Structures are given as C-alpha cells and as structure tokens.
Amino acid sequence: MKYNFGAVSKRCDVIYGAERPGYVHLTRGQPSTPRGPDVDENAVKDWIEFMLGNGIKRVLCLLTKEELQFYSKPLLQSYADAFGSANVMHVDVANDCQLFMILSALTNAYSSQEKIIVHCSTGQSRTANVLALWLHRQYVITISNAVNEVVEFSIESKTTRRPKATEIIQWLLGPGQHQISALNPPPPPTSGTLSSRTISRPNSSRISPRGKSARFSTDENPQVCFIQMGGTIDRRGLSTSYYGELVQTEIGDSCVREILTKSLCTTSYEIVCVSKKEGSDINENDQKCLITTLFQTKATRVIVTHSLESILSTAQFVNEKLSLMNKVIIFTGAMIPAISPLSDASFAIGYALGISNYLKNGVYISVHDQVIPASNCVRNEQTGFFQAIK
Secondary structure, X not given: OHHHOEEEEOOEEEEEEEOOOOOOOOOOOOOOOOOOOOEOHHXXXXXXXXXXXXXXXXXXXXXXXXXXXXXXXXXXXXXXXXXXXXXXXXXXXXXXXXXXXXXXXXXXXHHHOOEEEEEOOOOOOHHHHHHHHHHHHHHOOXXXXXXXXXXXXXXXXXXXXXXXXXXXXXXXXXXXXXXXOOOOOOOXXXXXXXXXXXXXXXXXOOEOOOOOOOOOOOOOOOOEEEEEEEOHHHEEEEEEOOOOOEEEEEEOOXXXXXXXXXXXXXXXXXXXXXXXXXXXXXXXXXXXXXXXXXXXXXXXXXXXXXXXXXXXHHHHHHHHHOOOOOOEEEEEOOOOOOOOOOOOHHHHHHHHHHHOOOOOOEEEEEEOOEEEEHHHEEEOOOOOOEEXXX
C-alpha cells in the first residue's frame, strides 16, 4: 500500500496510519532512520494530496525534532497550510509521550467523524503503538488483543505494523516508572482465596501483612467496602522475556487508599483484595470469592475495582447470585493505571463513591460517567462504551 497507508482496524474507518512524506525504504547497511538529502516540497505535496484524496482531515505527527529537520520547508507548516493549523498536532512519542495530547487528538477526530492520519517515520512502530493504544482505550480490550488486531488487519490491508505491548504499557505507566526485569519477574497474581486477601481497617494506615488470614473488625462498622479484583486501574509494571516480549503485567496493591487520602475523604471505609489479575484471567473461583466477601462485609455500600475488559461478566454474575442482597454494589475501573498522572482512576473512584449514596440496593456498573444496572447493561462493540439496553 502506498505510504504504508491503512486504517487502524476494520471496525474503525476514522483513525489511519502511514509513513512520513519522502520516507526512503531501507536497504541493507542503512541506518534505521536514514538522513539522506532534504525531502523536497514536491514529495510533501504528493503525500498531502494523497491523504486529502483519501478523505483525511487531520494529522497527528509523531516525528522527532531530528526527523523534522529532514525537510527543506518546515513540515508542520506544510501540514497547517493544507489541513489548517487547528487540525495538526505534533507529539514526539520517542522522547516525550504525551498521552493526553495523543488521545485528545484521536478522540476529537472520532467524535467529529473526521479522518485523521497518524504517522511516524515508517508507519510501522510508533504509529502502530498509537493505533493499538487507541483500540485498547476506545473499545475496552486488552493491550495484547489490541496489538493482535492491529497486526492482523495490517496483513489484510497489505500494510506493515509492528506494535509492541511492552512499549504501550510503558507509555501508560508514565515516565520514570520502572520496567521489571525478565530476570526478576513479579510474583504471579494472587488467587482469590480468603486466606490470601489483604484488608485495611477503616481510615487506618495499617494493612495486614500479605498471607495472613483476613479478619473484619468486630467493633467498627465501615460505611463503604472497596474490593480489589485487579485490572488496569492497579497496574504497576510489566515483565518481559529476554527478547523483549511481554510475559506478564504486575497488578499492585489497591490505589483506593492513596486516592481517598489525597482527597481528604471522611467516609469510613475498608479495602479488601480478592484478586490481582488482568480481566481475561479472572475466573469463576475469583467471582465466588467475591461473593463470599460481599456476604462478610458489614458495609452497605460496596465499590469493586475491576478490569473493564470483563467487568460486565463479573457484575452480572454477582447480580444473578445476589439480586436480593441489601447492599449497593458498584463495579468500576480505569482505562489508564492510577500511577499515571493522566489516569482516570481518581474520577472513577470519586464518582462511584459519590453516587453510591443515592442508589437503591442492587448491582451497578459505573464507567464513562454513567451508572447502569448490571442487569440492563451491554457494551457497544462499535463504540466501546457501556450502555443501557433499550
């Protein structure tokens, strides 16, 4: 395909990827980003005309400052002249991955249904990572599934995409976060057994040592119980093999304590860890352990943090088993890990906590500023959003 041009996926015809104008395809012995002669204006003009001819209205440029020097005329100015300055964004993901700017550009294009082209130098790596990140974010699928979808569709559309899950996760974790060595991988996710759960007392800074039997206080009655099931919201790092492939992600302790402490929350609460797993790894045993925990807690309001990938399945399982329980049970999660400054975790926790005061007893899903009864909720496979059954 000319310019390595193609859509992110067959289910989205708004987000596209490509190589930069004037890219020289590599031959043996050339550096990974060949400097070569300056790219003349005609090559840029041909690229722009091709994009306009394919309905492209916006541009997200991922080139480094060094790569922008390849052009005889400033490339971003050429884009602004053709597409309008308001429709051109530059983010150097190689040196400063500003997720907010990337996701804002893609979300705005998708909302207005105006086609946007994402390009790095070859359209194979940085571009592919951004495309996979978009699928992960928009359609609430795992990063590995998003990566596979980008690769599979690139084969079908005769383009070349080589996204890497490890790089995408590192973007989500944010700058300065430690990438776990393959020689020292994190421990496997804890199982959902009661003996391995971690519990914190209401508004206390003490957490019971992992591995000791969890016990609920007999002389304190917390207003809210937060139950950790795992998922992106508590993702802390990743483990890779010797060759750099993703082996497993690490789910850390619940982020709830830190979020509520920073917000000066006065509500008494407890935190119980049932599972530290990615959504695809949560099984029926974990769900049954969650049921047991719901019976044991004295709190009448319960907020379950969960992977958005399988949140609907677990919520509906709980609703089926505990439809008459005298509690408000809210499932929520985040698209970006809580440790990232761009995370939506604080909003998710705060929104669920606030709305729990006004709901009738039942099981709910609180995602994307909506609260929907679990029994009446579906996920729109086209938009990725959760919505009520009409």
